[in-house]
Amino acid sequence: MPKHVFPVDFVWGAATAAYQIEGAVREDGRGESIWDRFSHTPGKIQGGDTGDVACDHYHRYREDVALMREMGLKGYRFSIAWPRIVPAGKGALNPKGLDFYNALVDRLLANGITPYATLYHWELPQLLQDRGGWDNRDTAAYFAEYAAVVFESLGDRVRHWITLNEPSVVAYNGHAIGEHAPGFTDYALAVRVSHHLNLAHARAVAAYRQLNQGGVIGTTLNLTSVYPAGNAPEDGAAARIADGMYNRWFLDPVLKGAYPRDILELFGQKLQAPVIQAGDLERIAAAPIDFLGLNYYSRLLVRSAPSSPFGYEAVRGAGPCTAMGWEIYPDGLYDLLVRLDRDYGHPRLLVTENGAAFDDPLQAGRVADPERIAYLREHFLAARRAIESGVRLEGYFVWSLLDNFEWAHGYSRRFGLIYVDYPTQERIWKDSARWYQGVIRQNGV
Ligand SMILES: OC[C@@H]1[C@@H](O)[C@H](O)[C@@H](O)c2[nH]c(CCc3ccccc3)c[n+]21
Numbered sequence: 001m002p003k004h005v006f007p008v009d010f011v012w013g014a015a016t017a018a019y020q021i022e023g024a025v026r027e028d029g030r031g032e033s034i035w036d037r038f039s040h041t042p043g044k045i046q047g048g049d050t051g052d053v054a055c056d057h058y059h060r061y062r063e064d065v066a067l068m069r070e071m072g073l074k075g076y077r078f079s080i081a082w083p084r085i086v087p088a089g090k091g092a093l094n095p096k097g098l099d100f101y102n103a104l105v106d107r108l109l110a111n112g113i114t115p116y117a118t119l120y121h122w123e124l125p126q127l128l129q130d131r132g133g134w135d136n137r138d139t140a141a142y143f144a145e146y147a148a149v150v151f152e153s154l155g156d157r158v159r160h161w162i163t164l165n166e167p168s169v170v171a172y173n174g175h176a177i178g179e180h181a182p183g184f185t186d187y188a189l190a191v192r193v194s195h196h197l198n199l200a201h202a203r204a205v206a207a208y209r210q211l212n213q214g215g216v217i218g219t220t221l222n223l224t225s226v227y228p229a230g231n232a233p234e235d236g237a238a239a240r241i242a243d244g245m246y247n248r249w250f251l252d253p254v255l256k257g258a259y260p261r262d263i264l265e266l267f268g269q270k271l272q273a274p275v276i277q278a279g280d281l282e283r284i285a286a287a288p289i290d291f292l293g294l295n296y297y298s299r300l301l302v303r304s305a306p307s308s309p310f311g312y313e314a315v316r317g318a319g320p321c322t323a324m325g326w327e328i329y330p331d332g333l334y335d336l337l338v339r340l341d342r343d344y345g346h347p348r349l350l351v352t353e354n355g356a357a358f359d360d361p362l363q364a365g366r367v368a369d370p371e372r373i374a375y376l377r378e379h380f381l382a383a384r385r386a387i388e389s390g391v392r393l394e395g396y397f398v399w400s401l402l403d404n405f406e407w408a409h410g411y412s413r414r415f416g417l418i419y420v421d422y423p424t425q426e427r428i429w430k431d432s433a434r435w436y437q438g439v440i441r442q443n444g445v
Contacts, residue, residue: 002444004384011114011395012440013075014068014417015353017121017165019051020404022081024058028096031087033123034133038181039405049410055402055420061104067418067427068401069111072440076113077352077397078104079121079165082146089125090142098153105157115158116352116397118220119147119204121165122174122181129182134170134193134200137275144203151211159215162293162352163204166222167197168250179408187309191267192275198253198284205287220293220352221250225332225339226300229315234304238312241266242302245310255292255344257285266310291394292340293352296379297324299332322375323357323413330378337386337393348392354379355399357406357413360430367419367430376432380445398436402427 006012019035039050057064068076082089084097101117108115120143128139147163164170173180176190184190201219208217226243228235244263252260258281298317305313317327333354340349356375360367376398387393403416411422417433420426439445 002439002442004381005442005444006384007387008443009394010443011075011350012436012443013073013077013116013395013397014071014401015077015397015399016057016401016404017079017118018081018084019054019079019121019123020400020406021055021057021402023051023053023056025052027058028084028100029087029094030081030097031083031089031094032126033081033083034126034129034181035123037126037129038183041183044183045408046410046412049405049412051405053422054405055422056425057402058100060425061100062107063427064402065104065107065111065113068108068113071417071433071437073113073401074440075116075160075395075397076108076401077116077118077162079118079123080150081123082120082143083123083125085149086125086142086146089128089139090145093149098149101150101154105154109157114160116160116162116350117150117154117158118162118165119143119150120163120200122170124182133182134175134196135189137196137199137277140196140200140203143200144207147204148207148211151208151213155208155211155213155215159213161208161215161217163201163217163219164197165220165352166295167194167201167219168246169222170197194249195275195280198250199280201254202284202287205289206283209287216290216348218289218291218293218348218350219254220295221247221254222295223247223251223336223340224296224298224300225329225335226302229301229303232304235302238302238304241310242300242312242314246300251292251340251344253284254287254289255347257281257288289347291348291350292344293350294336294340295353295399296333296336296351297354297356298322298326299329301327322371323359324409326356328356328375328378330382333379334382334386337383337391338389341386341389341391346390346392348394350394351383351396353397353399355415357415360403360414360419362419362421362428365428367428369430369432372417372430372432373435376436377445380439384445 171194178185406413
């Protein structure tokens, strides 16, 4: 018997994203996305990898749903590729794109797995990027139009919706440091993009409410627990700024309907204020969410750095790291969950991503991944402690079901519970997949 049992209806899940697993990028009318363009741009992706084939999930989804069923997943979080549904980003629809996601959803439901659909996991149609992308506030309206099409097609069976995956990463990695598509390095642009993403989220929530389909809708934010590296007062001040830029800039609009004043002023000084127009904040405030999805991987340790653009710099933690170089710090998940509960009005929460990459050598047809088992176990226990403290955590989606295309790292990083032998596309259960199957079966660790 497990020592730490979870609530009886706790949603044990796993997560993926379209561009990272589907492949078939030119099939059945799919339009080009900014990640097709970016991954085919020499020098952007480790090893020159692209998502052209990935895990070939577009063709293998029946087999993959069978794997989810065998694992005993209660929920499966996946993303819908905008360029499959509206190839040009706006205007004409692609029926075959809708057919694929209808078939996937029907198969999930037939196997007793609840679908959790993310509308935007970074695949902006390239033709919209050609018109300014997220720097063009019209993109927010095009996103809501795409969302409405998807709600109408799937909303009778998909009852759990996530508008955006990690707007902070879209803004920062894609527009401030250029590590992600579309590859810009302009901080003022990144701040404008963050505002237009918040607008897009609000418009999609409003579109969902209008349809009265009776499900729930939220968003997924990449959040962390920020700690000062030292006891000096300036380190505490640095931590507050980092927490503001990383967390509160995205949390406050969706959960409080307003931007945090300190960061608004900071951006106002350092950058042109975000292009906030009359009615924007009212629109954002008028679109409350039903639940918040959070992706947690590691903590953030900062110290004062007067010469840095925003007065702080990250410090490497002392703990062991994953293959991504991210410190393993389960207490940061507990602290984050308790903080969200305390500061944001006891919201319904889902861990929409948590997981780790390790080397995962395939040896004699087996992948022993004790580090991933330890990582997940420690984070599950942190989540359990938070639930005991009264946090309304309703589910947990491990990143990821399958090894897949890890953005700028290509296929060099393996986050999957299930190993993918890309040359043969064979799926091989890692030890952690068997272990997770047991956790789900006994509903606890
Ligand atoms: O890096 C692992 C996963 C990605 O594969 C997911 O698509 C993405 O939602 C996701 N977010 C994070 C944390 C933020 C981050 C993303 C990408 C690169 C660095 C940090 C980690 N992950």
